[in-house]
Amino acid sequence: xxxxxxxxxxxxxxxxxxxxxxxxxxxxxxxxxxxxxxxxxxxxxxxxxxxxxxxxxxxxxxxxxxxxxxxxxxxxxxxxxxxxxxxxxxxxxxxxxxxxxxxxxxxxxxxxxxxxxxxxxxxxxxxxxxxxxxxxxxxxxxxxxxxxx
Numbered sequence: 001x002x003x004x005x006x007x008x009x010x011x012x013x014x015x016x017x018x019x020x021x022x023x024x025x026x027x028x029x030x031x032x033x034x035x036x037x038x039x040x041x042x043x044x045x046x047x048x049x050x051x052x053x054x055x056x057x058x059x060x061x062x063x064x065x066x067x068x069x070x071x072x073x074x075x076x077x078x079x080x081x082x083x084x085x086x087x088x089x090x091x092x093x094x095x096x097x098x099x100x101x102x103x104x105x106x107x108x109x110x111x112x113x114x115x116x117x118x119x120x121x122x123x124x125x126x127x128x129x130x131x132x133x134x135x136x137x138x139x140x141x142x143x144x145x146x147x148x149x
C-alpha cells in the first residue's frame with residue numbers, strides 16, 4: 001500500500017485546545033485495499049491489538065526532520081498502514097499528551113477515507129519513537145508508567 005495515499009493531521013495539541021489530542025489519518029486510495037487491514041479474519045482490530053510507532057529518517061535535530069508513522073497488528077506484526085510525515089507533527093502530539101491535563105496521558109487515532117467516513121478509531125497511550133538507526137528514543141516516546149520495553 002502506497003504511503004502517499006495517506007495524510008496526517010493533528011488536533012488538540014495547543015494550550016488553547018481542550019480535550020484529548022487526536023491524530024487523523026486520511027486515506028485517499030482504494031478503500032477495498034485498506035479496510036481488510038483493520039481486521040484479523042472477520043474480527044476488527046481493537047486498540048489493544050494495534051501498535052503505533054514513529055521512525056525518524058533523518059536526525060531529530062534536523063529542522064526538516066521526517067519519518068514514518070506505522071500502525072501494526074500486535075499479534076502478527078503486519079503493518080496495517082505506514083505514512084511519511086514531518087517529525088514536528090508527531091512530536092507535537094507527544095508533547096501534548098505528556099502535559100498534565102484532561103487527556104489522562106492518552107491520544108486518539110482516527111483513520112478515515114477521503115470522504116470523511118471513519119474506518120477505525122483507537123484510543124492509545126503508547127507511541128514509540130525510533131531514531132534513523134532503529135534505536136528507541138525513550139525520552140521522546142510515550143510509554144505509560146509500569147510498562148517495560
